[in-house]
Amino acid sequence: MLGFSSNDNEKEIEELRSALQLTKEERDKALVELSAFSSTSGNKGVGDFIFRTLIEASTEATLVTDIEGNIIYVNLAWEKLTGFAFADVKGKNPRLLRSPRTPNVVIKKMWDALSAREPFVTEEIINRKKDGLEYETHFSIFPIQFEGKVLYYGSIHADIAERKESDRVRGEFVSLVSHQLNTPLSIINWYSQMLLSSRIGELNHKQAQYVEEIEQSVKRVISLVNALLNVSRIEMGTFSIVPEAISLAGVAEGVLSELKAKIEEKNIKLLKQYENAPASINADSKIAWMIFQNLLSNAIKYTPEGGDVNLEIGVNNENVFIKVRDTGYGIPKIEQSKIFEKMYRAENVRIKDIEGNGLGLYIVKSTLEAAGGTISFKSPAGVRIRSDGTKEECGTEFYVTIPVSGMKPRSGTKVLATTAEI
Amino acid sequence: MSKILIVEDETPLRTALVDTLLNEGYEVLEAKDGQEGLATALNDKPDIILLDLLMPKMSGLEVMEKLRADGWGKKVPIIVLTNRVPDDKIMADVTKYEPAFYLVKATLNLDDVVAKVKATLEKKG
Structure with missing residues (x-):
């Protein structure tokens, strides 16, 4: 899964962290009690025996080094996975396992984390067994600190x-x-x-x-x-993100020409505001295309005949924004938390039998956030005057931001598929 | 009138391209695999080539490699017309041979093909 960063997610992570902190205190208490445990016959050291048994029985390959990085302990699972016996590796550096295919940058990141006394987790380290067979790992390493001093490093890895x-x-x-x-x-x-x-x-x-x-x-x-x-x-x-200097208004015009027939068919009044749009921004043209393609085609699809669709591109502080507002059916309050979910379609548009596969907004949000942007919406976003003169709340407004500095590049082997030419 | 060579192994797709471009008034040559495509190209020297990538006998990439090594073929405009959504590897392989366009058939209208052919021929002058 991708690591997304948005305000909502950060809040969620913060809540999760404080909940974990509470359970950590509980667990710490239980651990202290366990390690101080004495047998009914009064034998001390039973607690230690419990932990030794646990680590030897664990199926995760576990290793401990001193602060110089010399191996001082490996468990049974580690011996089984790597094929090395403890006697083979005692006093040696764990890098003897590392395949040259492991990117150097990961090792650098690992040391950055460790020197800041932070734990580090990655799936980019590739190991080599005693018999030469290479395997990808889920790897975690952490400093073991006592009274403010790092005494050892512990690491756990699994073959993935x-x-x-x-x-x-x-x-x-x-x-x-x-x-x-x-x-x-x-x-x-x-x-x-x-x-x-x-x-x-x-x-x-x-x-x-x-x-x-x-x-x-x-x-x-x-x-x-x-x-x-x-x-x-x-x-x-x-998937890769390849930012290049593009004009967002130019991309929007390209998408609108594809949607021209539908706009005319439904007699939609389209208002475009590009006056404050930047001449160019470093953005991935496919992601930009998908943003406009999804937001504009949704706005047209979910707006009744003769309705309005407004498109605005501008700059707000650190961000370039894209605003798409319609006078459509709106998104029911009760369903608003779900609209970026995969395969989700709002009840009110399913009833109206409007086509859609429920993937568009999920794809836009996922790719945009991986590129450092955000997407949000509000609904209802406006007021419509009925033919009898009464007013009714309606419409949806989507708001996309992309940092003025441009999208974050991302290396990947695949490009995204769009209807736009390459 | 400009001469167009279409190299495409799927008969219905080839026929659609041939009929559409004939209708536009071009002289059209066709080939059903890469090998035939290369031979026709070197023999008849078309003004532009529409080239599929995945084909029997010889792939589109090989056809481009051989054409670009030829005195005449190194300059002929090529439009790659495929259904492979490109990944980095394909793009790196394809751009080496400097095609005029890389187009994905499924997301393309026949009118777009005609427009790209016209644009490429005009640029060639």
Whole structure:
């Protein structure tokens, strides 16, 4: 899973931390009692025996070094996993396990954490067993401090090669399936367009209407396939963010030209405000495209005929903002906490039978936050005057921010799939 | 009139491209795999090539590699037309050969293909 940073999440983490602090005090008390435990016959040291038994029986590979980094203890699980006996490694540095494929930057981060007396957890360290076999690890290391002095370092690691492999297989499977689906979908799409182009003769009204239904549906399936591919890349953390100088207004115009037919069909009044938009910002063009594509197409989809859609791009202190407001159905209060969840669709629009796959906002939020941006909304966002003159609250306003300094780059092997050309 | 070569192994997709571009008034050549595509290209010297990537006998990447090594072929504009959503590796491989565009078929309308062909030919002058 990705580590997101937004105010909500920070609050949540803070709450979790103080709850953990409480349970930690309870657990510490129990530990002190356990270690002071004496047998009924009065034998001291029973408490220590309990801990020794626990660590030897643990299935996690556990190691302790002195402050110089010399191994002074490994447990049974460590010997089993690595193939080394304690006698082989006693007094040696644990780096004897490390594969050269481990990125140096991770080791640097580890030492930064340890010298600040912080624990460090990573899944980027690759180890090598005694027989040479390499395996990916979930690795954690922490200073063991007593009376304000670091005396030892403890580390625990597990072999996660199997899990990583199954992630890879799943990712490749999704890629392969989407590629296999795209060929027949392209055929349906293109042949519908050829029929509608009237180059081989005019269709009558009904025929044209039927073929249009086919074309619209196949486009929905194509965008669903793309969305599933993106969800898979988001969940596996394999997507890249490549900021480059782009004009947000330019991207917005590109998306609007794709949506032109729908805007005209529903007679939507579109108000665009680009006056305060920055000429350019360092942003990933695919993420920018998805932001406008999702927010604008949602606004148009969920606004009744003749409604308004406002788009504004501007700068507010440290952030460039994108504001999309509509006079649509709004998002019911009770469902507002769920709209960024995967596959979630609001009850009021499901009833109205408006198409949607419930993935768009999830993808936008996940990618945007990984890039250092935020997305929020309010609903209702305005007031509509009914034909009888009475007023009614309506509409939704989405608010996106991207730091003026630009999106955070992120290395990954996969780019995101969009309808925009590359 | 400009001469276009379409290299695509999926017959229905190839036919759609051939029919559409013929209708636009271009002279159209077609090839059903990479090997045939390369031979036709070197023999007939089209003004532009629409090239699929995953094909039997010879991949689109190999076709580009061989074309770019040829005196005439190193300058012919190529539009890559594929259904592979690119990852870093594909992009690194493809951009080496400087195609005019990398287009994903499923998200593309036939009108867009025509527009890209026109734009590329105009740029070529």
